[in-house]
Each structure stands twice: as C-alpha cells, then as structure tokens.
Amino acid sequence: MAISILPFDIDSASREDFTEHHELALAAFAVDRPDAPLIDFETFVGRLRAIPPGVAGQRIWTAHDEGRLVGSVVVQLPRLENTRAAVVDIRVQPAMRRHGIGTKLLQVGTEGLREAGRDIVVGRGITAGGDGEGWANRLGFATVQKIVLQTLQVAESDYTRWEIAPPRGYLLVQWKGTAPDDLVESYAGARNSIRDAPAGESGYQHPVWTVERVRHAEDDARNRGVEHRVSVIVHQESKAVVALTVLEAFPHLRTTAFQQDTVVVPGHRGRGLGRCVKSAMMRWLTAERPEIGLVVTNTAADNNFMIQVNHDVGYLTRRTMLTVEADLTDLESRWADGRAYR
Numbered sequence: 001m002a003i004s005i006l007p008f009d010i011d012s013a014s015r016e017d018f019t020e021h022h023e024l025a026l027a028a029f030a031v032d033r034p035d036a037p038l039i040d041f042e043t044f045v046g047r048l049r050a051i052p053p054g055v056a057g058q059r060i061w062t063a064h065d066e067g068r069l070v071g072s073v074v075v076q077l078p079r080l081e082n083t084r085a086a087v088v089d090i091r092v093q094p095a096m097r098r099h100g101i102g103t104k105l106l107q108v109g110t111e112g113l114r115e116a117g118r119d120i121v122v123g124r125g126i127t128a129g130g131d132g133e134g135w136a137n138r139l140g141f142a143t144v145q146k147i148v149l150q151t152l153q154v155a156e157s158d159y160t161r162w163e164i165a166p167p168r169g170y171l172l173v174q175w176k177g178t179a180p181d182d183l184v185e186s187y188a189g190a191r192n193s194i195r196d197a198p199a200g201e202s203g204y205q206h207p208v209w210t211v212e213r214v215r216h217a218e219d220d221a222r223n224r225g226v227e228h229r230v231s232v233i234v235h236q237e238s239k240a241v242v243a244l245t246v247l248e249a250f251p252h253l254r255t256t257a258f259q260q261d262t263v264v265v266p267g268h269r270g271r272g273l274g275r276c277v278k279s280a281m282m283r284w285l286t287a288e289r290p291e292i293g294l295v296v297t298n299t300a301a302d303n304n305f306m307i308q309v310n311h312d313v314g315y316l317t318r319r320t321m322l323t324v325e326a327d328l329t330d331l332e333s334r335w336a337d338g339r340a341y342r
C-alpha cells in the first residue's frame with residue numbers, strides 16, 4: 001500500500017471529486033453513525049462548504065491509495081476566540097483503517113499550526129465507543145467533554161407541541177439577520193449567560209458578547225450567506241431580553257438547519273421560557289422554510305435541563321459524541337520519536 005496525501009481545494013473541486021468524498025462519507029458513517037439518516041450528495045457538499053461561525057477558513061487534505069480516495073482531514077482555525085486551537089476532523093475508509101492513515105492525516109493536518117499560532121488540537125463529534133475514541137486515546141488525546149447530538153425531523157413532528165404562548169409579563173420578539181437597536185444591548189448581555197452551560201474539561205471559550213460583537217457576528221453571517229434567525233423573550237417590565245435561541249441555515253444546505261445557543265438568564269429560569277422560545281423558533285422556521293426537514297443541535301451530555309427542553313420540543317437524542325484535545329507539542333514529539341506509528 002502506497003498512501004499519498006494531497007491538499008484538496010474545495011473551490012476547484014469537480015463533481016467527481018465531491019462524489020468520491022460523498023462515497024467515503026457514506027462508507028464511514030455506516031460504521032460510525034449507523035443511527036443517522038443517509039446523507040444525500042447535495043447536503044454532504046453543502047456541509048463541506050458550510051464553514052461554521054467564528055472560523056477563519058479551512059484546509060483539507062486527502063489520502064489516496066493507488067489513486068483511490070481513502071481518507072480526509074479537515075482543519076479549521078477559529079478566530080476571535082479559541083485562537084490557540086485547531087479543530088481537526090479526520091475520516092478513514094472503514095476497510096482501510098488500522099494502517100496508519102488516520103495518524104498520517106493528523107500529522108500532515110497539524111503541520112504549520114505552530115506558525116499559525118495554534119498549540120491545541122481539538123477533535124469533535126467523535127462517536128463514543130467507536131473507532132475514533134480508541135484512536136484518539138492511543139494518540140494521547142484527552143476526552144474533555146461529552147456531547148449529545150439531538151435532531152428534530154420536521155415531518156415526524158407534532159406541530160401542536162409548539163403552540164406555547166409566553167407567560168404573562170413576557171413578549172416574544174423575532175428577527176432575521178440584525179437585532180433591533182433597542183434590544184441589542186440586553187440581547188448581548190443575555191447571550192453571555194451561555195457560560196452557565198456545563199463545559200466539562202473543555203478549554204473552549206465562548207465569545208464575550210457586546211453590542212459590537214453581536215454586530216460583528218451578524219455581519220459575518222451575512223457575508224457568508226447564512227440565514228441567522230433569533231427568537232427572544234423580552235421581560236416587559238424591565239424591557240430586557242431574558243431568553244433567546246439562535247438558529248442558522250447555510251446557503252449550500254437547503255434542507256438542514258442548526259439550532260445554536262439557547263439561553264434563559266438566571267432569575268427567569270423554571271418558567272418554561274426555554275421551551276417557549278425554541279417552540280417559537282420552530283413555528284417560525286416551518287412557516288417560512290418548509291423545505292427544511294431536519295434541525296440539528298448539540299448539547300453537553302450533563303445539561304439535563306436543555307436535553308429535556310429539546311425532547312419536549314420534539315428532538316430525539318441520537319448519540320453521544322466526544323470532544324478530545326491534545327497539546328500540539330505532545331503530538332509533535334510522537335511524530336519525532338515514532339511513537340505514533342508503533
């Protein structure tokens with residue numbers, strides 16, 4: 001077996017290139033995510049192109065055995081926050097595993113990271129108990145957080161669950177793209193309560209939300225063609241945003257949306273505002289974007305309240321996934337002394 005690793009340019013890739021990537025993903029997902037619905041070609045390519053918020057860009061390398069695609073690594077460099085981290089996503093064709101390809105992809109993917117100011121390597125979405133966990137342990141990664149993946153299939157949902165009015169004294173407000181000037185300051189303040197969510201041992205840093213940071217995130221979404229929807233609950237007496245949820249839909253991904261941060265600020269918890277604001281988001285989304293059939297969200301595995309709220313809204317828990325972290329220095333020493341390949 002002669003494995004070659006090559007850079008992959010998403011902008012100049014042909015349909016045949018994407019088809020090969022899609023086939024690799026289908027083969028890998030059948031083993032790693034057997035619970036997940038099969039991902040169609042358009043959705044797959046859309047996901048590859050959908051660079052998440054707060055990421056400057058991504059680099060991809062592919063592994064080939066006699067010209068055949070057998071693996072890939074996607075490396076993303078967060079900006080503004082988490083600027084010491086590089087997030088890697090490695091995939092190897094199941095029939096080609098345990099031949100050192102995943103490790104080689106990691107080594108190539110981490111080259112040059114130090115020069116880019118990165119010294120922490122993060123892996124996300126690794127199926128607990130799967131090949132990725134064994135591999136990450138072997139390479140010295142530490143599991144820093146357990147996450148549950150929850151998905152809502154719109155076609156299977158009972159829309160009446162979402163008919164929840166805000167309690168007396170609270171008002172629902174929704175916007176796409178730009179927060180209204182009279183709410184943006186308290187919206188920014190409320191978003192900072194996301195820090196109360198359990199974070200495990202993860203070094204992940206949430207943004208410090210200010211009006212400026214909110215406007216920056218809105219511009220960022222607009223520039224990337226991302227539809228950025230926000231539903232909030234305003235406490236009428238104080239005129240403050242006290243609950244919020246954010247949902248994003250990417251331009252190349254017509255049928256999937258991502259439920260992002262949801263927050264209820266302290267002092268207003270326990271009044272059903274989380275369920276209310278998420279239900280409002282689903283009413284709004286299904287009315288305006290009927291083609292979206294799947295909504296995906298990630299929640300810390302020990303965040304029982306949020307998991308329960310999601311169940312109430314119609315999300316099902318699909319699987320537990322791990323976030324792992326390693327010091328770049330430690331990985332480099334493994335490449336240097338050959339430990340990674342023994």
Ligand SMILES: CC(C)(COP(=O)(O)OP(=O)(O)OC[C@H]1O[C@@H](n2cnc3c(N)ncnc32)[C@H](O)[C@@H]1OP(=O)(O)O)[C@@H](O)C(=O)NCCC(=O)NCCS
Binds near residue numbers: 101124
């Ligand atoms: C994780 C993954 C990329 C590893 O690819 P790979 O090419 O099989 O990995 P390697 O051959 O480089 O494995 C190196 C060592 O890791 C360990 N390892 C790999 N898979 C393992 C498993 N399933 N169980 C236990 N240890 C494992 C072994 O020690 C292996 O060396 P050995 O085969 O000589 O014993 C591949 O399993 C995969 O695509 N998984 C699904 C996606 C994923 O979880 N990616 C995580 C990275 S972000």
